[in-house]
Amino acid sequence: MAKTPVTFTLNDMETALFVDPGANLNDVLRRGAGDLTTKNGCGQGTCGACTVLIDGVPHLSCLTLAESTEGRRIDTTGGLAGGPELHPLQTAFMEGFAAQCGFCTAGMLMAAKALLDKTPNPTREDVVEAISGNLCRCTGYEPIIDAILTAAARMQGRAV
Amino acid sequence: MQVETFSTLQEASGAVHDRAQFLAGGTILMRAVTYGDQSFDTIVRAQQVDRSIGSDAGGLRIGAGATMADVLASRDVDFLHPVARAIGGPQVRNMGTVGGNIFARNPYGDFAVALLALDAQAVMADGRTMPLGDLLATRERPGGLVQAVTIARPESGTFRFRKVSRVKPKGVSVMSIAAHLKRGDPRVVFGNMAPTPTRSVGAERALANGTDAGAIAAACSACLEGLAPADDPLATEWYRREVAPVHLKRLLEEGARY
Numbered sequence: 001m002a003k004t005p006v007t008f009t010l011n012d013m014e015t016a017l018f019v020d021p022g023a024n025l026n027d028v029l030r031r032g033a034g035d036l037t038t039k040n041g042c043g044q045g046t047c048g049a050c051t052v053l054i055d056g057v058p059h060l061s062c063l064t065l066a067e068s069t070e071g072r073r074i075d076t077t078g079g080l081a082g083g084p085e086l087h088p089l090q091t092a093f094m095e096g097f098a099a100q101c102g103f104c105t106a107g108m109l110m111a112a113k114a115l116l117d118k119t120p121n122p123t124r125e126d127v128v129e130a131i132s133g134n135l136c137r138c139t140g141y142e143p144i145i146d147a148i149l150t151a152a153a154r155m156q157g158r159a160v
Numbered sequence: 161m162q163v164e165t166f167s168t169l170q171e172a173s174g175a176v177h178d179r180a181q182f183l184a185g186g187t188i189l190m191r192a193v194t195y196g197d198q199s200f201d202t203i204v205r206a207q208q209v210d211r212s213i214g215s216d217a218g219g220l221r222i223g224a225g226a227t228m229a230d231v232l233a234s235r236d237v238d239f240l241h242p243v244a245r246a247i248g249g250p251q252v253r254n255m256g257t258v259g260g261n262i263f264a265r266n267p268y269g270d271f272a273v274a275l276l277a278l279d280a281q282a283v284m285a286d287g288r289t290m291p292l293g294d295l296l297a298t299r300e301r302p303g304g305l306v307q308a309v310t311i312a313r314p315e316s317g318t319f320r321f322r323k324v325s326r327v328k329p330k331g332v333s334v335m336s337i338a339a340h341l342k343r344g345d346p347r348v349v350f351g352n353m354a355p356t357p358t359r360s361v362g363a364e365r366a367l368a369n370g371t372d373a374g375a376i377a378a379a380c381s382a383c384l385e386g387l388a389p390a391d392d393p394l395a396t397e398w399y400r401r402e403v404a405p406v407h408l409k410r411l412l413e414e415g416a417r418y
Contacts, residue, residue, distance in 0.1 A: 004163065020161075021161050021162045021163045021203075022161030022162075022163060022193045022203060024190055024193070024194055043191070043194050043195070044191040044194070044195070045187050045191060045248075045251075045252060048249065048251060051251055057229075057254050058250055058251045058254055059251055059254055059255055060187070060251045060252070060255065062190070062191075062194065063186045063187050063190040063191060063255065064186060064190065064255070065163070065183060065186055065190060065193075065203065065205070067163060067165070068183075068186075068205065111250065111251075129250070130250060132249050132250060132330060133248065133249020133250045133251045133252060133330065134249070
């Protein structure tokens with residue numbers, strides 16, 4: 001089985017890999033690039049835990065053919081923090097107990113980041129819509145929604 | 161598994177065969193790959209996809225590569241926004257395409273239900289044009305790849321869509337219904353009530369002269385004519401037959417709700 005070379009930008013890093021034919025991006029990120037911050041949940045597009053941003057747009061990495069990302073920019077939770085400084089979303093999730101088991105968190109963070117990049121002042125409805133493709137079985141969603149709104153407010157310099 | 165990549169859809173058309181599947185948005189095909197589907201061993205893909213949506217003298221044209229998110233971003237096809245919004249979650253809408261939806265087996269394919277109700281024409285990669293209904297009838301062994309679909313813009317208020325699912329907001333369809341209430345030539349199409357999106361000939365006949373209360377009642381009692389629902393994990397055939405008239409009545413009486 002001949003492997004195919006793929007190059008993409010992963011969290012600002014030029015990344016070049018050989019991938020198996022038919023490999024999905026989730027496998028390639030985790031096993032190939034060693035980026036374990038992207039979770040492998042259902043593997044069939046139901047849970048959203050594997051959400052990554054491709055050119056800024058949320059995609060399910062488990063349903064993305066890895067070689068179709070040639071030349072594109074991929075952002076995962078691994079690139080959210082700037083060194084020791086957590087991203088405001090991460091801080092808000094931590095302080096607001098928006099993660100319990102933590103399995104959905106990586107996907108939630110990326111769905112939330114895509115929302116805030118496009119809509120810095122989202123309404124609660126915007127947030128609910130943005131994470132409607134991500135399942136959480138622990139929190140009941142309310143702490144997650146609150147955390148995203150808190151992060152948005154802080155990033156806009158508003159007091160919360 | 162092997163992957164064959166071509167520059168254009170036209171080139172890719174020649175590579176599709178019995179054991180090869182064309183990759184559109186991937187939301188259905190990649191799951192099959194990951195879960196070890198043995199019915200095909202080749203993925204065919206094209207690097208240039210037609211994602212354009214626009215209107216011209218002949219009506220509206222939607223590129224087969226347009227995603228549900230592309231549909232939602234286009235004001236030209238605003239009447240299709242409720243349909244696109246009913247499909248998947250945000251990530252799936254960023255990936256799943258109009259062309260792929262035509263080939264999506266039950267319980268998926270809600271967008272194709274709407275396109276069939278709008279009398280869409282499929283523009284194939286080789287330039288041929290065929291009615292969407294003909295393409296759906298042969299979709300397991302299609303004679304080529306779809307480049308785009310064309311539809312006429314429905315008159316305001318004449319197009320209705322309803323998706324029936326048990327889980328909100330992103331559960332799959334127990335059934336979906338699209339109606340284009342053109343006087344004299346109405347279209348009523350059900351999804352998940354037959355192997356492919358299928359016109360309800362009984363409902364269409366009853367609605368040919370209008371949508372007054374009597375016509376709606378007649379349409380509902382005749383709506384199963386032409387349909388062949390099945391048992392599946394989402395609902396039994398019996399349940400589908402019982403509730404189809406109820407949902408059609410709501411669609412016709414209450415207008416555009418989804």
